[in-house]
Amino acid sequence: MSKQKTVYLVLLALAVVFSLIGWFSLKGVLFNGSATFGVTIVALMFLLLGVALGLIAILFDSLALMILAPAASVAASFLFFGIKPAYIIIFVIGIGLIVFAFSRSLREKRARMKISPLRIAKPVLGAVFTFLALIISAIIYFSPPAQGISIEIKVPRILFSFVLSSMKNVAPSKLISFDQILDNETEESLYQNINDQVNFFLQPYKSYLSYGLAIAVFLSLKAASIIFVWLAIAIIQTVFVLMKKFNLVKIKKETIEKDILEI
Numbered sequence: 036m037s038k039q040k041t042v043y044l045v046l047l048a049l050a051v052v053f054s055l056i057g058w059f060s061l062k063g064v065l066f067n068g069s070a071t072f073g074v075t076i077v078a079l080m081f082l083l084l085g086v087a088l089g090l091i092a093i094l095f096d097s098l099a100l101m102i103l104a105p106a107a108s109v110a111a112s113f114l115f116f117g118i119k120p121a122y123i124i125i126f127v128i129g130i131g132l133i134v135f136a137f138s139r140s141l142r143e144k145r146a147r148m149k150i151s152p153l154r155i156a157k158p159v160l161g162a163v164f165t166f167l168a169l170i171i172s173a174i175i176y177f178s179p180p181a182q183g184i185s186i187e188i189k190v191p192r193i194l195f196s197f198v199l200s201s202m203k204n205v206a207p208s209k210l211i212s213f214d215q216i217l218d219n220e221t222e223e224s225l226y227q228n229i230n231d232q233v234n235f236f237l238q239p240y241k242s243y244l245s246y247g248l249a250i251a252v253f254l255s256l257k258a259a260s261i262i263f264v265w266l267a268i269a270i271i272q273t274v275f276v277l278m279k280k281f282n283l284v285k286i287k288k289e290t291i292e293k294d295i296l297e298i
Contacts, residue, residue, distance in 0.1 A: 042283065043095060047104050050087040053080045054108035061171065062115045065178040078263075081167055084108055085267040088163050089156035090274060092140045094284065101137040105163055106130060109170055116174050125173050129166035136162030150286060152275050153268055160267050164260035168253050176249035 057080030064073035091104050109129060113122065136158045143154050278284045 038283075039095075043091070043100060046087050046091050046094075047107070050084055050091075050104045050108050051111060053084040053087060054111045055114075056080045057084065058112045058115045061174070065175065081164075082263055082267060082270075084167075085160050085163050085263060086270045086274070089152075089160050089267055089271045092137060092159040093144075093150070093152050093155050093271070093275065096141060096144070098134070098137055098141065101140075101159075102130065102133055105133050105166065109166060112170060112174065116177075119173075119177060121173050121177070122170065125169045129169055132162040132166055133159075152271055156268055156271050157264065160264045161260070164263055165257065168256035168260060171256060172249045172253035175252050176245055 057077050060073045060076040060080065064077065067073075088105055088108070091101055095101060109126060116122070139158045140155050143158075144150070275284070279286070
């Protein structure tokens with residue numbers, strides 16, 4: 036087996052392993068509540084996944100090989116969270132982003148006179164972390180904690196007391212039965228009934244809370260991905276230097292023939 040195939044298979048295996056550990060840890064966070072340690076593992080694994088995919092973008096020129104690794108890494112999430120139509124749609128959109136990013140990476144690599152890991156890996160990492168943010172947001176949306184989210188809306192007590200005291204000051208001639216209402220129903224039960232009616236009226240709209248949560252998660256992950264991209268680039272630069280030092284990769288210079296017009 037050639038050195039090129041060996042390096043690719045190692046990076047592909049690392050990408051899949053990092054993704055499997057990341058998805059497994061994310062499932063633990065969502066279903067078992069292991070938040071602090073689990074979130075750290077998820078972040079670390081997906082950062083290392085980005086590093087592996089960035090190195091693939093730098094070291095290889097085949098678009099098919101470039102797409103296989105992120106596709107397999109994200110498809111691994113189906114093993115832990117099942118397959119839903121929304122996941123498939125996001126998967127297709129994400130693959131489109133990956134294809135576009137890797138195509139840019141290839142053009143950048145072929146157009147530049149010197150190899151720049153930063154310029155080659157940056158568009159790929161942006162697409163990879165956006166892909167992950169989309170699929171993680173969808174997974175969180177369909178998770179039991181998000182689907183079971185419930186918020187009870189209460190009228191501010193100070194507002195209720197202010198309105199009630201204002202009504203008490205109204206002349207009895209204008210509100211003939213007001214005192215009778217207070218006699219039959221205490222202030223506390225009246226307050227509770229008002230809250231119940233407000234929540235009953237808003238019940239059909241509470242399903243949108245899960246949508247709001249998913250959107251908030253995506254925007255948060257997208258913002259965090261800026262930091263992840265630069266962390267991954269720093270690690271990629273270090274690994275690339277080490278690979279050159281140990282002769283795992285070599286940079287050869289080629290002379291390019293160019294047409295020149297003379298009169």
